[in-house]
Amino acid sequence: MRTRWILVLVMGLLLTACSSDDGASDGRVTLRFQSLAWQEESVDANKELVEEWNATHPDVKVEYVQGSWDSVHDQLLTSFEGGEAPDVIHDASDDLADFAYGGYLADLRELLPERLKSDIPERSWETATFGDGIYGVPFLQEPRVLIANAEWLRDSGVRVPTPQEPWTWQEFRSIAKELSGGGRYGVAWPLKEPVSATLNLSLSTGGQMFHRGADGKVTVRFDAADEVVPRTVHDEVNTDGSASSATLGMGGSDTLPGFFGGKYAMVPLGFSYRQQIVQQAPKGFDWQVLPAPAGADGLTQGVSPQTLSVAEDSPYKKEAVEFIDFLLRPENMVRLALGDWMLPTGTAALKDPALHTAKDDWATGTALAAGLRSAPAQSVRGYPEWKDKVATPAFQEYYSGAIGIEELRKRLVEDGNLVLARYQR
Structure with missing residues (x-):
């Protein structure tokens, strides 16, 4: 009995200590x-x-x-x-x-x-x-942009895009090809994780991929609008030779040494990569931020703030x-x-002059904020499994040239809908 009372006393003291720790006892x-x-x-x-x-x-x-x-x-x-x-x-x-x-x-x-x-x-x-x-309260976001070798672009004489007059996806493909040659590439696509980049950029062409029916259930489709961005990447790598196949398995940071070394004219990256570039670029390296290509829906792209x-x-x-x-x-x-x-994300904060400077191309990124939308897949139940087991390997094989567009469609849609169906019963 004495042991039981000692245990009760100890537990009471512990609870009192916990109450003091969270601040409840002193208000x-x-x-x-x-x-x-x-x-x-x-x-x-x-x-x-x-x-x-x-x-x-x-x-x-x-x-x-x-x-x-x-x-x-x-x-x-x-x-x-x-x-x-x-x-x-x-x-x-x-x-x-x-x-x-x-x-x-x-x-x-x-x-x-x-x-x-x-x-x-x-x-x-x-x-x-x-x-x-x-x-959640969304508070920070970043568009995907093109980080370009400014000197290379000037020497080539190509039209440099702006948020007001961006490249189309077809124009981007043509210019990447024009910038290539002699062991150098117009673009490096770091697509170690290809799914979110592909889906988010595809909003510019009207691509949706996920469609919610009247019953509330979501299914995958791969329509013509969804094909534009994947076809561009595939053709730059496998047809034009304007994109390096070696970068497809890389993360964004992995491409920077080659970019600084003059191997790639452009790299599609998140806007925040500018900090790494400022810190790591060789002295005198001239770079600039360009908007991602625009499609039927302009500069719209998906983000996950x-x-x-x-x-x-x-x-x-x-x-x-x-x-x-x-x-x-x-x-x-x-x-x-x-x-x-x-x-x-805040409209008042976006007006701050510090975010509209030419230095480090803040103004270019801020001009893209109005086109940022919810990433297509983030509210889809079963998306993580669809991404990991179906979409990632399918896109990786397509971009490398191992499969064609029809096999890509089959995997994304048929295999993908089997995955999503398990989460919507």
Whole structure:
């Protein structure tokens, strides 16, 4: 009996200690904010904003927790299931579906302040909407652009595109061929992970790939509009010889040494790669940002913005959203965007002069913001399996020339719909 009472006393002391740790006993709230910032400028901006919040909000303390993009999905899943999820969660919209549908994230519709709701466009809110709920606040985004060797373009005499007068996909293919020869290539396509790049760029040509029927079920189609971008890449590699087949298995960073070395005239990359180029390019290397080619739908392309969410199990949802609102005030959103070399989603932040400079071609990227839309697949149940087991190997084989367009269509549609059907019963 004495042992039982000792155990009860110890458990009571532990519970009291836990209560003190979370700040409940003294009236103070402690929020854990897990950030995925990794670049030095971005980490500094996030930590500075946390310090500024803590200095002006003595009753709501925020603890900065460093996460990693490489392991965030599995780490969050483990923390959700273990009841240890951070209160405020930094992620990307294309990673939220499982957590949103699984009940791990709070629906923010009734919690968001009107200022924040109205500042971020509806097209951006769509990226974090699953079913009837909003499960994240989209705040940073980046278009896919062409990073070009400016000297090479000037010497060739080709027309240099602008956001107002971009290249068409056919014009892009012709110019890539014109820029090639003598062991040099007009373009390097880093397509180690080919699916999101292909689907997002295909929005410019009217490609959709995923279609929701009247019954709410999603099926895959591969129509003429969906073929334009894949055919362009395939033909540049296998017909024109204007794109290097060696880069198809590379990530974006892997192509930079060859780009700096004069092997490729252009590389399609995310807008934030400019930071690596500024840091790594040889002295005197002249580069510039060009818009991605335009199709029937202009410069439209899909994006999966970075997001801030609140854990459903957090007892401090109201305070968590207040902290998010502070982080995403226009002036703070600009600081976060500059730190990550990306674009803010907020309309007020996008007007900031710092994002419209010629230096590092900020103005070119900002001019593309209006065409950014929700990535086609991010709300599709079963998309991760379709991407990994069906689409990735199919696109890789097509781009390398191992299969033709009809076999690609067969795999994406027939095999793909078998996968999606299992998630929609």
